Amino acid sequence: MKKYMIQTYGCQMNEHDSEKISWILDGMGYEIANNREESDLIIFNTCAVRKSAEERVLGQLGELKELKRRKPNLILSVCGCMMQREEIREVVLKKHKHVDIIFGTNNIHKLPQLISRHLETGNIIVDINEENREIEENIDANRKYSYKAFVNIMYGCNNFCTYCIVPYTRGRERSREPEKILEEVKLLAENGCKEITLLGQNVNSYGKTLERDFSFADLLKEVNKIDGIERIRFMTSHPKDISDDLINCFSKLDKLCDHLHLPVQSGSNKILKAMNRKYSREDYISKIEKVRKANPDIAITTDIIVGFPGETEEDFQETINLVKEVKYDSAFTFLYSIREGTKAATMENQVPEEVKHERFQRLLDTLYEIGLEKNKKYLGQTVQVLVEEVSKNDENVLNGRTTSGKLVHFPGSKELIGKIANVKIDTVKTFTMEGTLV
Ligand code: SAH
Numbered sequence: 183m184k185k186y187m188i189q190t191y192g193c194q195m196n197e198h199d200s201e202k203i204s205w206i207l208d209g210m211g212y213e214i215a216n217n218r219e220e221s222d223l224i225i226f227n228t229c230a231v232r233k234s235a236e237e238r239v240l241g242q243l244g245e246l247k248e249l250k251r252r253k254p255n256l257i258l259s260v261c262g263c264m265m266q267r268e269e270i271r272e273v274v275l276k277k278h279k280h281v282d283i284i285f286g287t288n289n290i291h292k293l294p295q296l297i298s299r300h301l302e303t304g305n306i307i308v309d310i311n312e313e314n315r316e317i318e319e320n321i322d323a324n325r326k327y328s329y330k331a332f333v334n335i336m337y338g339c340n341n342f343c344t345y346c347i348v349p350y351t352r353g354r355e356r357s358r359e360p361e362k363i364l365e366e367v368k369l370l371a372e373n374g375c376k377e378i379t380l381l382g383q384n385v386n387s388y389g390k391t392l393e394r395d396f397s398f399a400d401l402l403k404e405v406n407k408i409d410g411i412e413r414i415r416f417m418t419s420h421p422k423d424i425s426d427d428l429i430n431c432f433s434k435l436d437k438l439c440d441h442l443h444l445p446v447q448s449g450s451n452k453i454l455k456a457m458n459r460k461y462s463r464e465d466y467i468s469k470i471e472k473v474r475k476a477n478p479d480i481a482i483t484t485d486i487i488v489g490f491p492g493e494t495e496e497d498f499q500e501t502i503n504l505v506k507e508v509k510y511d512s513a514f515t516f517l518y519s520i521r522e523g524t525k526a527a528t529m530e531n532q533v534p535e536e537v538k539h540e541r542f543q544r545l546l547d548t549l550y551e552i553g554l555e556k557n558k559k560y561l562g563q564t565v566q567v568l569v570e571e572v573s574k575n576d577e578n579v580l581n582g583r584t585t586s587g588k589l590v591h592f593p594g595s596k597e598l599i600g601k602i603a604n605v606k607i608d609t610v611k612t613f614t615m616e617g618t619l620v
């Protein structure tokens with residue numbers, strides 16, 4: 183049997199794409215390898231969102247030169263968002279001549295064909311599709327867990343935030359037909375899946391490319407009806423499009439988790455405008471108030487960029503103040519990274535690296551303090567967790583997640599994995615909580 187490895191970078195979209203690639207390879211008779219050494223095929227599924235992610239991939243490719251020299255039959259392939267960018271493909275083709283197959287985010291289904299073409303000709307195969315972005319419905323996924331699953335509901339993004347490369351790598355927004363999504367969720371539920379995460383770059387604009395009137399809230403209501411599904415999550419929503427109908431779902435739909443990830447990016451109106459986010463700090467805060475009214479227990483998380491061009495100390499202070507006002511449960515924080523081809527890349531007043539780093543640290547300190555404070559509310563409470571896996575550090579300890587997305591460690595036996603358990607919280611930390619089964 184031929185063996186393969188997939189190294190995945192980036193967001194859940196990419197993670198799920200890798201699950202699809204893995205399903206395709208299974209169908210070709212490949213099996214998963216334990217390490218690079220025994221692999222016949224290594225695939226890098228790449229992310230272009232920040233320079234650091236790109237550099238890591240190029241570094242890893244460089245390291246594989248030696249293995250490829252020793253194992254000339256090893257097929258080395260690179261796919262994902264980086265490969266949708268012509269200038270990066272050029273770099274790979276010029277500097278990493280040991281790469282055999284390059285394919286884009288729209289051509290995953292063609293992988294068997296690309297591998298045979300490479301094997302027949304010995305040539306480097308490049309297959310990128312920037313134009314035709316039809317939704318490919320005939321690929322299943324080899325999911326990592328049986329009890330939780332990602333389901334794509336839409337692809338691409340039309341927002342063109344001035345810092346972001348995603349609209350260039352993933353193309354224009356298009357929604358999957360609701361029937362296809364619901365069919366997939368039903369099948370997953372029949373096979374024992376309890377938690378669904380609906381995926382899209384901006385799920386709030388789901389349905390805009392459909393011929394009928396069908397919104398994201400309508401989709402949530404339908405998924406909520408599916409027997410067997412106990413938890414529904416989604417990623418990611420854009421604050422400008424979050425509708426009252428969607429906000430009401432947080433009080434009405436029993437399976438919708440007590441968690442909203444709502445990326446704010448900055449607390450300064452000047453910076454939000456320069457980012458082309460199309461909402462103000464005040465709009466954002468009023469949306470959060472409405473969400474909390476609909477569900478007072480909801481955990482709110484966000485994404486924040488530090489050091490966008492033109493960000494002054496005052497602008498940064500507005501971000502810190504917003505963090506304190508909203509009281510986020512946690513946040514993904516990023517140092518602004520120049521992406522060639524985006525509007526912000528050519529803006530003047532780029533913030534010096536050391537200033538970015540210093541602000542970044544102050545932001546983390548604020549977030550950690552608030553995060554810990556928020557977790558303290560759970561002390562002594564009994565929470566329901568979906569048991570996910572055995573802890574890496576201790577085989578008698580299990581990891582589970584609350585509906586608010588908090589990670590809980592507790593002693594228990596692995597028969598509980600995939601089930602929902604009641605756990606009383608005894609200790610809380612910034613990122614995790616510990617408890618006992620009740
Ligand atoms: N579609 C999602 C986010 C996709 S990218 C959304 O709009 O919420 C994930 C996060 O990466 C973004 O929310 C942003 O915070 C960060 N990001 C994107 N481009 C970036 C850049 N050039 N530099 C730093 N962070 C960036």
Ligand code: SF4
Nearest residue numbers: 339341342343346348
């Ligand atoms: Fe990027 Fe903005 Fe689209 Fe999110 S909404 S993917 S940040 S352009």
Ligand code: F3S
Nearest residue numbers: 192193229230231263
């Ligand atoms: Fe990265 Fe592409 Fe996701 S650029 S963040 S892997 S959509």
